Amino acid sequence: MERPEPVTRASDAIDPTTASPRARPRSTTSAAPPPRRGTSLGAIRMGRLLAFHPPRRLVRVLAGAIGVTAVSAVILIVGTPTSATAIDVFGALRGPGEPALIIGHRGDRAEAPENTMPSLELAMDRLAYVETDVQMSRDGVPMLFHDTDLERITGDRRSVGDLDARQLQRLDVGAWYGTAFEGERMPTLEAFLEELAERPDARALVELKADWADDEVRTVVGLIDRVGLRGRVVLESFSLETLFAIQRVSPTTPRIMLIRELPADPVPMAERLGLIGFGTTATSVTAEPQALAALHEAEIAVLCYTLNTEDRWEEVGALGVDGIITDEPSELDEWLAVTAPGT
Incomplete structure (x- = not known):
């Protein structure tokens, strides 16, 4: 007999029914601000992602101070690829x-x-x-x-x-x-x-x-x-x-x-x-x-x-x-x- 597929939530960190008890409640976040002129499409997408699912610590502080689009630029600069592909x-x-x-x-x-x-x-x-x-x-x-x-x-x-x-x-x-x-x-x-x-x-x-x-x-x-x-x-x-x-x-x-x-x-x-x-x-x-x-x-x-x-x-x-x-x-x-x- 086939078993029904389990329902899997999008994010354990966001959904309170599946989140680990160590996860803290998240506040509602407003929509991402309009991109500045000259901002790349990739940076815009990353900015929107961060606006709706921001990390709690340093990145969230930066987002509040300089805007999510600038944060995505910081990530681009400091990001290091994995050694294994x-x-x-x-x-x-x-x-x-x-x-x-x-x-x-x-x-x-x-x-x-x-x-x-x-x-x-x-x-x-x-x-x-x-x-x-x-x-x-x-x-x-x-x-x-x-x-x-x-x-x-x-x-x-x-x-x-x-x-x-x-x-x-x-x-x-x-x-x-x-x-x-x-x-x-x-x-x-x-x-x-x-x-x-x-x-x-x-x-x-x-x-x-x-x-x-x-x-x-x-x-x-x-x-x-x-x-x-x-x-x-x-x-x-x-x-x-x-x-x-x-x-x-x-x-x-x-x-x-x-x-x-x-x-x-x-x-x-x-x-x-x-x-x-x-x-x-x-x-x-x-x-x-x-x-x-x-x-x-x-x-x-x-x-x-x-x-x-x-x-x-x-x-x-x-x-x-x-x-x-x-x-x-x-x-x-x-x-x-x-x-x-x-x-």
Whole structure:
């Protein structure tokens, strides 16, 4: 029986139903001011983006002082590209009809409870790419967990950020899925990375949930470097603030922006943020096929989340997306074996 596709919000940092409890409420922002004469089209687009989704700290202060268009110029000047390109991470970018990469969403959720080591290890053993979510515990330990609070998985109404890592690891994160997984504990990012390092052909997409400060991002990058996984771990986020923090702390770390709707021309945004790709919805890609073409022309990847049915796989595959994030990696693999033999 096919499972319904989960509803995925555009931004964990903005939508209060999906945001991490560490995210602070955002104030309503007025429309972007008209561009000054001589301002480039790319700067105008970036200015509008910042006007509606401004980072909280330095960039927001600058926006208030000198205007969002000038801020976009600052970003353009100080931006540093990543050392790894989309082609380095994902291989040759796909053309229409070419099979997309399979990315296990929170591991292999069809076989084991999400974001647990059994789920993640299944995906790492079978796939080249696995996706997971990270939130910071109260005592500053990056933990693998998706939801705003712990209730759906553990029955506890508190959030990851309310508890220390030791308290979090006393919770059962497997019993909800089935008796075979009773006693599973919430993994740390460090434990996951150590397992990933044991599988030289595996890579990971790590979503930093909601807004992360520089020192928090530095903790994550430090773990990646310590385990020797630079270039094999891609950081991703819906949050502009988090993406700016990654750019400041580790500009050579490959990163992806998660966004519900691609702009008609997303290349200037990608260049200013130093992105190797976007993660977006099937609806966005089908609505803006020229955006996919423009990104590929600029050697920037496009991934689609979270697609669990054959009609969606076929729809985005026909357009040439580079990766499909799915809860059903085994079914997608079997479907590709039939529809694209030899992959």
